[in-house]
Structure formats: C-alpha cells, structure tokens
Amino acid sequence: MTAPASRDVVVTGLGATTPLGGDAPSTWAAALAGESGARTMDNDWSETYGIPVTFAATIKEHPSEKLSRPEMKRMDPSTQYAMIAAREAWQDAGAPEVDGERLGAVVSSGIGGIWTTLDAWDTLQERGARRVLPMTVPMLMPNSPAAYVSLELGAQAGAHALVSACASGAEAIGYGIDMIRAGRADVVVCGGTEATIHPMPIAAFAASRTLSLRNDDPQGASRPYDVDRDGFVIGEGAAVVVLESAEHAAARGARVYAKMAGVGLSSDAYHITSPDPEGKGQVAAMRRSLADADVDGAEVVHVNAHATSTKVGDLTETRSIRTVLGDDTDHVRLSATKSMTGHLLGGAGALEALFTIKAVHERLAPPTINVVTPDPELQVPLVRDEPATLPDGDIAAVNNSFGFGGHNVALTVTNA
Template sequence: MSPVTDVVVTGLGATTPLGGDVPSTWQAALAGESGARPLPNDWAERYEIAVSFAAQLKVGPDEVLTRPEIKRMDPSAQYAIIASREAWADAGSPEVDPERLGAVVSSGIGGIWTTLDAWDTLREKGGRRVLPMTVPMLMPNSPAAYVELELGARAGAHALVSACASGAEAIGYAVEMIRSGRADVVVAGGTEAAIHPMPLAAFAASRTLSTRNDDPAAASRPYDTGRDGFVLGEGAGIVVLESAEHAAARGARVYARIAGVGLSADGYHLTSPEPSGRGQISAMRAALADAGVDAGDVRHVNAHATSTVVGDLIEARGVRDVLGAAADQVALSATKSMTGHLLGGAGALETIFTVLALHERTAPPTINVSDPDPELVLDLVRDTPRALPADGQLAAINNSFGFGGHNVALVVTTA
C-alpha cells in the first residue's frame, strides 16, 4: 500500500573520511578514492592492537567548529552538528513552525571518547576533576539533543540505537513522524566517533577488522575473495526530510523520495547474521511493499556489505531472493569500500549516496575488488561509476544491518 503522505529529501549534509561536506564526499566516491589511512599515532605499538589504520575524517571538526563548541560536545555530537548545519542550509533553511519540526539523530556507540576520557581523569586525578558536562556529553542522545536545540525543534527529538543500522533506522523513524502527522520537517541521520584505541582493540579482538596494515587503502574489499574484515570509519550523515506538501508550498528543491521503510530482527545471534538472510529479506520486502514498488522498478542497491567473509554473501543472496530475475538489472554498489564502516553513521551516509545516485542517475563504484567472489550473484559496479537509466522513475534499496540482528531497508525513488 502506498503511503498516505509522500516524504521527500530536501537537504543533505555530511562529514566523512572522503570529505568535509556532501559535494566533496560524493565527488571522491565517484572517483573511487579510499578514506582509509594509517593512524597518526602509536596506538598499535603502545596497546598491542593488531590494526594500525582506520578511515578518519578528512576535515577535522577543529577546522569547522569554534573552540567552545568543541569543548562542550563529544566528537559524535560535533560531527552531527557539522552535518546538520550543511543539510539545513542545503534545504534553504526552511521556515517551519517549531512545533512541526523534529530531530532524529542516532549513534551506535555514543560518546565513547567522553566516557573513557572521564574514566581516565577519575582514576588519575580524582572525582573533583571530572567535568560537570560529562554526562550530557556522553549520552547517546546528545547529538540529537544538540541538533534539536540548535534548530528549536519541538515536535520530538529521538535517538534510536540499533548498532550499525542506527542511522538508517533514524531516517525511517523520521519518515514515520511525518507520515503520522507529528511533523512537517524532520532533520535525521546518524553519527559516530569511535576511532579510539579501546573500540579499535575490541573490534580487532573479535576478528571483524581487516588487518591489512601494509595497504590500508585496499583493506575494505567487499565481495573480493581476499576480504578479511571491515575498516573502522567515523563521520556523520544528515538529511532534511519534509512532507511533499510542505516542500511544494515553499518551492523547495527535491532530491528524491524516501518511499518505503522496512524493519526486522533476526532473532538468531548477537553478532552473527542469520545464515539464510531471512531477516534481511523480510526488511527488504517490507520496504518495497511500503513504497508500493515492484521488483522490476529497482535499478540500484547500496549494500550494507562491510567486507566480512560471511556477511557480504548473505546479503547478496537476500537481494537476489527479493528481486528474483529483476536482480539482473540492478547496479550494486558497496561504498564502504571507500568510506570504511561508520557504524551508527553508515546507514545515513549511504542513504545520502543512494539519494544522489538516483538524483544524478549514477551509481557509485565499489573499489578494491580485484578477484570477485564467484558466489556473488549480483552485478557489482566496480572501480568506475555507472550510468543508471536516464528516463523514467527509478527505485533503489539502501540496506543497513547491525549487531543484535537489526535489519533496516529503505526504498528511495526519484522525485
């Protein structure tokens, strides 16, 4: 059944390992650049961590924010504010009744830097030296709160947490806020700032990270036979969503529609995906049904594809199951090959990539796939962008999955 209220995208904002804003990030993605680099520190040696690289921000927040802003915000909130300001300006800084304006900004891990810095201060200097702003800074809803406060949003401020699906689920929830009549405009997305020695060591200990220390730029290689894990990334992606009526009334430029939202849970394992992909398949089918989109309308998929040995193929088989023969016409992109895995920010950034792919009718490439897995059952866009059909309505699926068995699929359609 088609949604009663169309929800459109009118603003985009991001800060990523590829660029400090959406235009630079998108152009770097189309050029097939990698954001993975050796870490400029001695964490690997000092803490005996098996991984010495990550995909850090291309433009540091100290180049964008004021010193007081940096001091009162955890990096996760800093990234969200940078991206939300760009998205809001890109949308034309719309005039909207504060009671009809919402904010949904998620993080998979939250203020890990603030939490661990405060613990170090407590152990080394005592409780009197712990900053009074520590709790407001480390809260996982801190990024949503800062965005809500800056914009004066009073329709609701939310921070859904579903691990690496958090950013996509935030956008899905924002869609429902508009459809249900709670808001006319919602600023939504995800953020993560977890490139810290503790999470790096923990992910390395779980054997989910690539250990290609000698060639970081080639480490994230979804669907390649030599893939050995994901690359830890950081950043934020934010979109401005509006009801189609509100956007039309103010003459806003529309990038695309978020036409369908599908959610499910695996009910299987805390960290491993269910082998048959049943939960992922359920989310994709639900999103297509919600959008009123047939399999034959889908021409592009931005895959979750983190570059893990098992997970990549489970998702690919799931896409084939959902789309059937229509999967043959789909251009598959795995953009984590360039950005690394932004955890709670990944689904939001990849929604932006999906929106731009349809808006510009160009699918971004997947890099580092020198030996494609023979079990890959989809048409992967490798190394260079690929033109999507120039005419007619197009649909795309953006998948995001997270530890805990969280599955989110968003269907995006051309405006």
C-alpha cells in the same frame, strides 16, 4: 492544530562530514572518483597497547574547521560531527521556515560518546572525582547529537536517538519518515553519527576478528565481495538529511532530491553478532520496504549494500537481494561504498542513504573499489571501479543497513 499526514516524504537537504570529505558534495565527488578514506593513523596505539591494526578511515576535515572552541569543549566528537552535518543539511534545504512544533530531530549513534566516557574514566582514576568535567554526562549520552540538533534548530516535535548498532543511522531516517507520515511533523532533520576511532573500540573489534589487518595497504583493505576480503575498516563521521512532507516542500518551492518512498524493518532473533545465514530478516526488511513504497522488483535499478567486507555477511546479503528480486536482480547495479568510506558504524546507514539519494537524483551508481577477484558466489551485478549510469524514467533504489543484535533496515528511494 495537527497537520494532515502525508504519505509522500521527500529529501530537500543533505549534509555530511566523512573520511572522504568535509561536506556532502566533496564526499560524493570522492565516492564517484573511487577514492579511499582509509589511512595509517598518526599515533602510537599499536606500540603502546599491542593493537594489531594501525589504520582507519579517519575524518577528512577536523571539526575545528567549522565549530567554535566553546562548542568543541562541550561536545563529544560524535556530536561535533552530527552538528556539522546537520548545519550543512539545513542550509542545503534553504533553512526552511517551520513552526518548531512541526519540526523534529532524529540523530542516532551506535555507541555514543565513547571518547568522553573513556576520558572521564581516565581522569577519575588519575586525578580524582573533583576533576571529572560537569558536562561529562550530557557529552557522553547517546542522545546528545539529537538533543544538540534540536536545540540548534528549535525542533519541538520530538528529538529522538534510536540505537540499533550499525543500522542506527538508517533507522533514524526511517523514524523521520514515520514522523511525517503520522502527522507529527512537517520537517525532520535525521541521520547518524559515530566517533569511535579510539584504542579501546579498535582493540575490541580486532579481538572479535572483524577488522581487516592489511596494515601495509590501508586504502586497499576494505574489499567487499573480493575473495581475499578479511574484515572491515573502521570509520568515523556523520551524515544528515532533511526530510519534508511533499506538500510542505512544494508550498515553499523547495528543491527536491528524491522521495523516501519505503521503510522496512525486521530483526533476526538469531545471534548477537552474526546474521541469520538464511537471511530471513534481511529478506523481510527489503520486502516490507518495497511493499511500503508500492514498488516492484522491475523498478529497482540500484542497491547500496551493507557489505562490510566480512566473509559471511557480504554473501548472505547478496543471496537475500536475489531472493527478494528474483530475475529482476540481473538489471540491478550493486554498490558497496564502505570500500571507500570504511564502516561508520552508527553513521553508516545515514551516509549510505545519502549516497542512495544522490544516486537516484543524478542517475549514477557509485563504484565499489578494491575488488580484484570477485567472489564466485556473488549473485548481483557489481559496480566496480567506475560509476554506472542508471536508466531514465521512474526508478527505485534500496539502501540496506544491518546491525549487531540482528537489526535490519531497508530504505527505498525513488525519483521525485
């Protein structure tokens, strides 16, 4: 029997493994403290390959701390991170009892098992076809994290892996919301993951001139909205949330962090890597999300921005925010948490959604670090260096995620 659809979707579990911490609480605490996860890499990639970047926001806790040796051998790092985050989120939600046919999994990655792909190619070239591992395809496929999470939890309502570059993690959460609203599931475990700190992706991003080159100051390199910003810091990790229909959560007495009230999607159809300079798609996504949540601009007190530290992208987004909110923008508290975490690519939207959920739940907007000289064209009040208290009463926050290909996702979070 199909359960009735519920418009109200709530968050009951959070999990993460990131450059700031090995779980969600330590990651959030480090973000509130304004810590940076960027560090000089302990390798010779720069000397060996001529890569101009020597630092990244690498994972804080190695997966071997929480996964067994057999699991490590059969999973690409992107899946390892997802499994760690999913297990934490599930336990944080109280390991709810739910029929597998009413349980879904949506875990996305922007790039997938790149380590497995490139290692297999090296093996083929150096040692021949017989030495390529038989688990190579299940390890490299971008739906591997979603598949393993569904296997772990017995999720049979659907296992999905939406791929929309750096918007993937946020879109996965949006899809999970839609699954519950449509009556397909009562509980959905969803999020994003990425493990691309490998010489080839770093070389490719460096070639596109999107990475910061501040090798002498890794922790100060990601500086959204600073006049001297020079690109993003590549990061790795995963974040996963447990979504439930409000009815299902109430029936089992679950602790609720916040309500996932709105989803807005759009596409620019403008350029494969650059955003529409007028921000039309970003504006459309935010407006659709707020309309979906039945929230007006006066209720929006916080925005967790996509804000990667690129010259063009940062200001396009802030102009879009002001276009959507108008004068209500003046009471918004803007956070750019990639200044601390680096850019987790397909995992970024999920991690920033987790931060937005925590911000609403604890009424604290995390800081933006490394902004020494704010860009004079910045049009939204920025939370700098210290957390900002959010007001009492009914509040709403927006999490923006944008990806190469013109993908735009806006999620609206409200207090439960």
